[in-house]
Amino acid sequence: MSDTRPSEALLPTLFLSDADVASLADWPSAVSALAKAYGEPASDARVPPRSMARGDGIWLRSLTAISPAGGHMGSKLIAASPRTRRASYLISLFDQETMGLVALIDGNRVTGLRTAATATLAVDRLAPRRPLCVGVIGSGFEARGALDCLGALRPFESVHVFSPNPASRERFAQSFAGSIDVVPAGTAERAVSGADVVICAARSRDESPVLRGAWLAAGATVVSLGSTLPEQREVDEETMARAARVIADVPDEVAHDTGDGIAATRAGLALDAKLTSLAALVSGDAMPRRSDADIVLYKSVGSALQDVVIAEMLFALAKTKGYGTPLPASIVPVAK
Secondary structure, eight states, rough: OOOOOOGGSSSSEEEEOOOHHEEEEEEHHHHHHHHHHHSSSOGGSSSSSEEEEOOOEEEEEEEEOOOOSSEEEEEEEEETTTTEEEEEEEEEETTTTTOEEEEEEEOOHHHHHHHHHHHHEEEEHHHHHEEEEEEEOSSHHHHHHHHHHHHHOOOOEEEEEEOOOOHHHHHHHHHHTOOOOEEEEEEEEHTTTOSSEEEEEOOOTTTOSSSSSSGGGOOEEEEEESSSTTOOOBHHHHHHEEEEEEESSHHHHHHSSHHHHHHHHHOOOOOHEEEEEEHHHTTOOOOOOOOOOOOOEEEEOOOOHHHHHHHHHHHHHHHHHSSEEEEEEEOBBOOO
């Protein structure tokens, strides 16, 4: 029989439900945790490329990462059936010293948390230090999270939102009543006209771009969250061309595995020369603008590092506040 590791590895694994995550999460803590992680030296080996197993109308995606700052490593599994429009998200968190499985977390809300918080981290480094004029394209949970998170850190002068469904953009505006004054716009161009920050979290039904570079004001910071696969489009080639820098959470995937990146390359744009990692931005190693008039694009595909860092934050808060359910049995680390 294999020997087990010391008793600290045998502490109960804590399960955090979706309701636990909703109660524990707060935007400033999430942004702060990500800023700390992206400010630490890291290697590509700590965050390897994601993998995906595909079946008949189903897929299982795996993302893994070792945290550079929080003492944990973990994975997120996404089981999805586009055919039936159902998905499950599971995050496992292991202690780097004991190899103990310290937490299992329902990852449904974590995906939205890390996407919005990472976008806010980028915008906070890129946008001018004044009340912001914000244009939002999209009215779903990603758009709502991105605006809500940004509003928790930065003041707004104005916010306009466009969704092709008038009822959806009205509901979006009303959902912020009492906290953020959001004005529905009749077109995407009107929503982003003169905006300091443009948040794109939407794709058209035919996967044609929803944002045109010609609409952007000088000095705009653009956030693209809604196109993460080769078959998906969100911003047009002119947006990519006008950007002085393209900040990416995963530069190689943004360039070669997103529809926007692929289309820009096909149009003859030397995208690799524009790409800068989010880590370089946060650590201060990159200068995204040479002048205030430069347009900068932050494009996200999502990273396991973000999932693991947010999971670490939630786990620490859960222990402090008494949330979660200790599991009656767990994985026992063995000597190897």
